[in-house]
Amino acid sequence: MQKTVLHAAHLRAGAKMVDFGGWHMPINYGSQLEEHHAVRQNCGMFDVSHMTVIDLEGPDATAFLLRLLANDVRKLKDAQALYSTMLNPKGGIIDDLIVYRITENSYRVVVNAATRDKDIAWFEQVIKDFDCDMQERSDMAMIAVQGPQAVEVCDALLPLQLKELKRFTAAQHNNLFVGRTGYTGEDGVEIIIPETQAEALWNDLVDAGVQPCGLGARDTLRLEAGMHLYGQDMNDDISPLECGLTWTVRKEDLDFIGADALEDQRATGISKKHIGLVLEDKGVLRHDQELQDDVGNAGIITSGGYSPTSEKAIAMAIVDHAMNDTIHVKIRNKLLSCRVVKMPFVRNGKSHID
Template sequence: MGQRTPLYDAHLAAGAKMVDFGGWDMPIHYGSQLEEHHAVRDGVGLFDVSHMTVVDVAGKDTRAYLRRLLANDLDKVGEGRALYTCMLNERGGVVDDLIVYKIDAEHARLVVNCATRDKDLEWMEGQAGGFAVDIRERPDLAMIAVQGPKARAFLRDLVCDDARAALDEMPFFGFAQVGSWLIARTGYTGEDGAEIILPGEKAPELWQRLTDAGARPAGLGARDTLRLEAGLNLYGNDMDDGVTPWEANLGWTVALDDPDRDFVGRAALEAQKQKDHTVMRGLVLEGKGVLRPHQTVHTPNGEGETTSGTFSPTLGRAIAFARLPAGTTGTVEVEIRNKRLKAHVVKTPFVKNGKEAYKPI
């Protein structure tokens, strides 16, 4: 038996098929992964993401500590804004990817992956030497994601006046604290919506209100097809401790403009940037077949490998991320069951606003 979120009983009552995910018992679907996927693309979907690890960093050296810890620069955003970034090791490899919420000059909240919890907490504590910061995990909190093109309008009718006003004014990757809740305009689906971090004991009541009002519960299966269509990486598949942001299509999360900010891994990234290295690109299969992780990709420049792959419910064809030799463009061949099938190298996202959005490279 794995760890259980405060919504475990609600999942069972809704007929969820439960699976182990990073040591947690989580719903993979509630009967139809395909229907859950389309519900998020077309309307409002609901995810329990309480398995994610929430960590509060506080103290007078919070800013200096995070400038050292993170590859992206939190100074780029003001209070009440969130930032996607990575923690890197000295070789430039990705320790984990995360979202950091800038609450004020001396307080930030980080949400990291559940499967890397122990490693992340150890890493964060190990980098805190010399900084006056308190690093505190928040297992008392739950997290619910409401996602889809109708999600924010849907939420407006179900929250208090203060939360409604915050939602109306909230920019993308903005957030607001409303009592003991943190409501953020973030997500992992490529759609609009909100993620709500709240006390665990309050989560079942909110979940019930949302489902009673018509939000469709969605499991990890739909979450994976949605994030892949949206061009969003999954830690452990598309990057890890041995893969740098340059190699994972995450160069946009690295801030090098301040020469005085010596974040962990900076020297390695600057050195690698000057050399040829593998790159991650999107693949769209030309014919029938299913793209999965760890399939060999044959290119004129040498072999590559798929890192994530699935059948796209929105596009009706197979898509994947692949790590390829530098300069790979056009058409490649993916080895599937000892057959080489043609695929096109593309720029992601595959889907945006519910429609095809990829561009050939």
């Protein structure tokens, strides 16, 4: 099992460790609920060094990304970031990722840990047709600091003017790279730093009062924010048009891989849609629970759980496009009532569920 450079720091802090995609990662440091609330109300941090950082450079770097990604990197100026899906020829999602433009001919891409091998293989296959070099930065660690106080705390510790950074932009100082991005629905930063410097920064953040948080809180936070998890809310057989990510697909110059398949879906009719749910009865919503409405349409919960902020059971689901709002979930052979709600469920620390 692989370990991040911060593994020993997690053990010293009493973290409960689990296998996550072949990595030995902290699920919590005691109370997952306290970690969740720390991010919503103050400041928490996550070791996300298991994620894969890829640097791209060359005269065809932009052209390569235009072929590889559904979103349009031409919208980016230097130091700006973009969220995108990466599709297979059938229009299914190979992965979702963040891409940062460094200069006109250089980019940094961060992809998911669990999909690292297939992502690297896909990059290497597509890049053959372009004058562009790729380098996996396995020498770097990554720490996400999230919450309403995150930027202020990090601004005091790092040699960058982070308060001046806008959302989805980045700043760099030597080998320190900081993006004002995250996976919690709160303000914050994601810090990419050489592995040799990561533990010192982690300890400085602890000394500054930042709460270490595990994968458990990261999952409830991203669910409340309506953010997708690869392998559940999307996969190789689900297109962005079916899982609520149509906004990541560019509308012009449709020469990216998977574009033809998406056009075919639009022409024949998109059969699925992505919705948010709140359980009206007592119970817990979980991944893979079956849904149905009163006229026979069906669906499946892709991500579900208890929302600590709203104190309700919430879920994201992919359902038949014709599904109406009279939805029931099957739990232990009982049909319980669900209500369709707009996502995100929580924004800026406050529940948006009526």
